[in-house]
Amino acid sequence: MALIEDKQLVELHKEQINNNYAVGDIYLGRIKKIMPGLNAAFVDVGYEKDAFLHYFDLGPQVQSLIKLTKIKRNGSVTGTLLDNLKLEADINKAGKISDVLSKNMLLPVQIAKEPISTKGPRLSSDISIAGRYVVLVPFSNTISVSKKIKSNTERNRLKKIIESIKPQNFGVIIRTVSEGRGVAEMQKDLLDLIAKWENFIKKVPSTEPSKRVWGEMDRSSTLIRDILNPDFTNVYVSTPELFDDIRSYVHDISPEMEKIVKLYKQKEPIFDHFGIEKQIKNAFGKTVNLPGGAYLVVEHTEALHVIDVNSGNRTASKENQEENALQVNKEAA
Structure with a gap:
């Protein structure tokens, strides 16, 4: 999938066939190993390599998510919204993962980064469900508006729309594309997301550990x-x-x-x-030519990318070698 502006390739997206670990998918993860040195945990989500969950990706309201998961797995509450759930306190931003998670604990986790090479998926337990105009954020009551919407009048209008229709204990992020949209459109989008949340929650009690609960x-x-x-x-x-x-x-x-x-x-x-294939080959080739005659050589290793800057056929007098090197490096940067 390619995005073109004025015949220039600006974005390229690839999708694996039968990809069961797409960004946004939610799994009922099982905590397999706590790594205090990394302040992270390895989580079994059914992939051949354990997934990685860092403390910073737990989300401030992870204790509320853990609480709700236990309640649902025990079958003690049948509702799907959060009106009657008492939210737990936010976790300490500088805390330790061992104070929050324990081995074999079940925790809904969302794919934040798809598996690549020898690494499993990167996870987050800061669950969110994205729609066209808004993003639904459980265990919060905050309404935030995209910074790209500059008009204070429009920001306040959108906030008031969401305030009038959102359920308790759900936060909402209002996206840029919502600017100028009416109540009916915003309401439909939010209700669609709430329906997706309800569908997810209904499946939590019966989903086997390490299996997908909800798919993007x-x-x-x-x-x-x-x-x-x-x-x-x-x-x-x-x-x-x-x-x-x-x-x-x-x-x-x-x-x-x-x-x-x-x-x-x-x-x-x-x-x-549309001339996309040629641009892809140029973009992913090892050599990148610069307008001034210099060029870059890009090499990929398991640990990092190495970029070698070469002056190429760019000429300069001996007296101007330092200036030439500076200009080449500025152009490369």
């Missing part, structure tokens, strides 16, 4: 959800099946933009037709 949408839909805005002129899709899915999703979230979703029908591969 496919990558193409989440990408459309997060970046689609009125500046878009076309969305080209290369397969009829995906075209139907994308068009249907755009119709749901922005009906006025459904017409820009188009099925690509040319024989030439879509990335070749």
Whole structure:
């Protein structure tokens, strides 16, 4: 999936086929090992490598999440909202993970970073569910507005809309794309997220440890959800099946933009037709040429990336060698 502005590739996204560990997925993790030296825990989420959960990614209200999980697993409460749940105190920002988690504890965790190479997924227990206009944050009552919305009048208007419809003990982040949207659109988006939360909570009691409880949408839909805005002129899709899915999703979230979703029908591969493939090869190649004649050589190792800056065919007199080196390094930076 590629995002192009003025024929230039600005974003490239890949999705693995049958990816069971996508960013946003929620698993009922089992704490496998506490690592005090790292202030982190390794968590079994069913992947071949244990997932990694750092103390800083627990979220301030992790104790409330642990409490709710125990209540649901014991079957003592049947409701799915948080109206009657007494929230626990926030954890200490400088605390120790061993004071919060213990071996074999069950904890809902969200995939924050997909597994790569020899490493398992990176996790967070600061659960959130993203929608088109808002993000739902359980165990909070804070309403925050995207800093990109500059108008104080608009910020206050959006806050008042959310205040009038959000349930107790749920926080909400109002996204940039919500600017100018009406009550009905905001309410529909929030209610959809609450329904997803309820679906997740209903599954917690019966889900086996290390199994997925709730899955995020496919990558193409989440990408459309997060970046689609009125500046878009076309969305080209290369397969009829995906075209139907994308068009249907755009119709749901922005009906006025459904017409820009188009099925690509040319024989030439879509990335070749729009000059994307060539840009990908240039971007991921080892050598990057700079406008002034210098070039970079980028090497990837298991531990880090190494970037070698070369002056190339850039010429300078002996007296100006230091100035030349400075200019090359500034250009590289």
